[in-house]
């Protein structure tokens with residue numbers, strides 16, 4: 202999804218659309234569990250996208266206690282109903298979340314259920330679709346309603362082909378994992394009443410228990426998948442993540458990495474962008490010392506503006522970049538940071 206919420210266009214459904222709302226990553230450990238949850242920017246973008254798909258209710262499913270602020274933010278993004286399910290400790294398990302999504306689908310009977318297309322969301326989507334006996338697709342963008350059915354775009358074969366899919370039409374609710382990026386959504390609306398959703402966890406979900414939990418050390422900063430700006434560390438930064446951060450921090454950007462940077466242990470594996478990592482769709486992507494191998498660039502197909510700093514004028518990333526600098530990151534990045542500081546006074 203790029204500049205418009207969920208990239209939606211075309212007709213609309215008469216039935217509701219259900220959205221599993223992505224939450225902001227808690228900064229506290231489980232032991233200091235947050236008393237209320239907040240929707241992430243990507244979660245609000247997905248709600249806004251859903252609102253463009255239907256004339257009926259836009260139903261947000263939130264896993265956790267929803268306060269007035271969260272409910273108002275969801276209303277501002279276009280939600281007309283808020284369902285809250287308390288899964289307790291099971292809330293991080295894809296199986297339990299799929300159970301909740303299935304319960305919500307049965308309660309709401311939506312035309313489609315949308316979930317975020319991150320690792321967790323894709324697992325939830327697949328499990329929920331199996332339980333519903335329904336269709337499922339992941340990494341979808343550019344959602345439209347045509348002739349009463351949902352169509353979506355998705356790139357395949359490492360981004361070398363663009364495909365358009367028609368999803369559903371079998372009488373069951375399809376589950377679609379959607380690539381989101383943060384978009385401007387209207388400010389808060391009037392808080393909505395929060396409806397409690399009863400979820401009966403399946404024996405299979407209960408068979409998985411969280412026995413310990415602690416925050417993983419992270420270099421990536423703001424939620425990578427939904428981030429508006431991402432600075433990616435490639436082999437060319439040679440382990441100097443402080444250099445990468447010196448640019449990412451003033452931009453409020455998340456830090457991503459190529460596989461090489463993860464293999465070297467410079468950045469945690471969860472920040473790997475590409476075919477075997479996460480797919481991102483930021484408005485601004487900045488690659489530092491990244492060559493632009495297809496396995497990496499397949500994960501940035503949804504990026505808006507691509508900027509690359511690389512010392513090899515023949516590197517593929519410079520062919521696809523909107524703005525490329527041929528130079529040494531150790532020279533160019535400090536100049537960029539200085540110029541940013543000057544422009545911001």
Ligand SMILES: Cc1cc2nc3c(=O)[nH]c(=O)nc-3n(C[C@H](O)[C@H](O)[C@H](O)COP(=O)(O)OP(=O)(O)OC[C@H]3O[C@@H](n4cnc5c(N)ncnc54)[C@H](O)[C@@H]3O)c2cc1C
Pocket residue numbers: 434435436437438458459460461462473474475476477478479489490491492493494495496497510511512513516528529530531
């Ligand atoms: C099945 C499979 C799956 C894969 N999945 C992924 C994936 O998900 N994500 C991923 O990223 N990769 C993936 N890869 C690996 C991928 O093919 C590339 O090897 C990798 O993306 C290259 O990372 P890089 O650009 O950091 O390194 P390189 O390709 O080595 O590029 C580094 C670039 O930095 C430049 N450079 C060096 N020093 C400097 C400097 N001081 N200043 C500026 N520029 C400099 C170099 O000239 C070069 O262009 C996969 C590979 C396979 C086979």
